Amino acid sequence: MERLGTGIGWRPEIADVVERMPGIDWVEAVAENVCPGHLPESLTRLRERGVTVVPHGVSLGLGGAERPDPERLAALAERAEVLGSPLVTEHIAFVRAGGPLSASPRLEAGHLLPVPRTRDALDVLCENVRIAQDALPVPLAVENIAALLSWPGEEMTEAQFLYELVERTGVRLLIDVANLHTNHVNRGEDPAEALAGLPVEAIAYVHVAGGFERDGVWHDSHAHPVPRPVLDILTDLASRVAPxxxxxxxxENFPGGDELAGEVEAVRAAVEKGRASARGAVPAAPPPAGGAQAGVPDAVRQRLALGQTALLSALVAGTPVPEGFDRVRLGVQARALAAKRADVVAKVAPELPVILGSAYRPAFLAYAEGRPMTGGYRRDALDFAGHLLRDGLPRDAGSRRELRDWWRERSGPVPRSRRPAVRLARATRRVLLRR
Structure with missing residues (x-):
């Protein structure tokens, strides 16, 4: 595994800052936000300077009950090839549920949700990882996620779960130390114990991020400065292995360039502190290759599907809380999912908050209650607008007309502005106006 060094997550909002920032050896870009045929100029310039770019997937759902979608895998592989990346990364999580395995409608979480640490879930995850490895042109690394809730009846610790995953598949690990801190606050899991049990030699790289605590719950926001406890976990990890x-x-909530550079320096300093007190730290080495294993029986996938569907339905559709889950924590997670959904819809359809003003957020949260997302955020934005229009909203006639025009422009298979009749009418109008 090649040395990556110190990096930062590339986002369009800070592209210029990242390009100017000294000491950046590599960047990571959200895979789903990169169009292979139209790479952002900033990423192209970084690559030309020799800066490594790693695509980081968020929608594959390797921890889900179904096998990975071949189209999503092909898209991830294409991005790795276009970017010339040495590896690609994804998450140990499920992001959708329902469908044939549970004989229920498909549901989208719009978020990374934890898989149960059970034998069934591990068997499914291992097979899904092997399928992904076979489809990708470069090595795969998978990330531990943050969680607000725990599954009942878990059979392994996170370290045991990850250790066996590496042993059975040879996959590399992307260890997020902020997520270890999140799970410490929310689930009482000791980060030091987790690090002690991890196969640290399989680490491909490490994530560091900020968050905030509210009412005893840690929210992994990626929108706040990195707190000292997270840096301390990074130091502990660096004392055990040279990542x-x-x-x-x-x-989001991006600070100025100097402040952002200061956060990068704090991360670098935490690593150096760990190396200075290394407890026999060793360089990361290739994990075991992982042998061929029998396929997972459909009954195992079906059991996992039923559990994940019941949980996701309770979170996004208001169905009863499955037995054994903490109702309070599940409520916190449900509200967090709804809030994130509102935020992302506002980003993919920024016209909606402009048209609706301060009414956007309460209107969207009311709409989302009991109406799960089924077709991605852009479809969600259209469905929300259609829902408002059917209810005669907004009350202001001008705003309602503007919303109706926005919805009509985007709801057809071809945007109205691109349809021949519309183009002809607009061209004719421009000619008449010139006379």
Missing amino acids: PGVLLERD
Whole structure:
């Protein structure tokens, strides 16, 4: 595994800052936000300077009950090839549920949700990882996620779960130390114990990010400065192994360039502190190759599908809380999912908050309650607008007309502005106006 060094998550909002920032060896870009045929100029310039770019997937759902979608795998592989990346990364999580395995409608979480640490879930995850490895042109690394809730009846610790995953598949690990801190606050899991049990030699690189605590719950926001406890976990990890790369994640609420550079320096300093007190730290080495294993029986996938569907339905559709889950924590997670959904819809359809003003957020949260997302955020934005229009909203006639025009422009298979009749009418109008 090649050495990556110190990096930062590349986001369009801070592209210029990242390009100017000294000491950045590599960047990570959200895979789903990169169009292979139209790479952002900033990423192209970084690559030309020799800066490594790693695509980081968020929608594959390797921990889900179904096998990975071949189209999503092909898209991830294409991005790795276009970017000339040495590896690609994804998450140990499920992001959708329902469908044939559970004989229920498909549901989208719009978020990374934890898989149960059970034998069934591990068997499914291992097979899904092997399928992904076979489809990708470069090595795969998978990330531990943050969680607000725990599954009942878990059979392994996170370290045991990850150790066996590496042993059975040879996959590399992307260890997020901020997520270890999140799970410490929310689930009472000791980060030091987790690090002690991890196969640290399989680490491809490390994520570091900020968050905030509210009412005893830690929210992994990626929108706040990295707190000291997270840096301390990074130092502990660096004392155990020399990670090939360390990367700062920041997704929103971006500070100024100097402050962001200061966060990168704090990350670098935490790593150096760990190396200075290394407890026999060793360079990361290739994990075991992982042998061929029998396929997972459909009954195992079906059991996992039923559990994940019941949980996701309770979170996004208001169905009863499955037995054994903490109702309070599940409520916190449900509200967090709804809030994130509102935020992302506002980003993919920025016209909606402009048209609706301060009414946007309460209107969207009311709409989302009991109406799960089924077709991605852009479809969600259209469905929300259609829902408002059917209810005669907004009350202001001008705003309602503007919303109706926006919805009509985007709801057809071809945008109205691109349809021949519309183009002809607009061209004729321009000619008449010139006379």
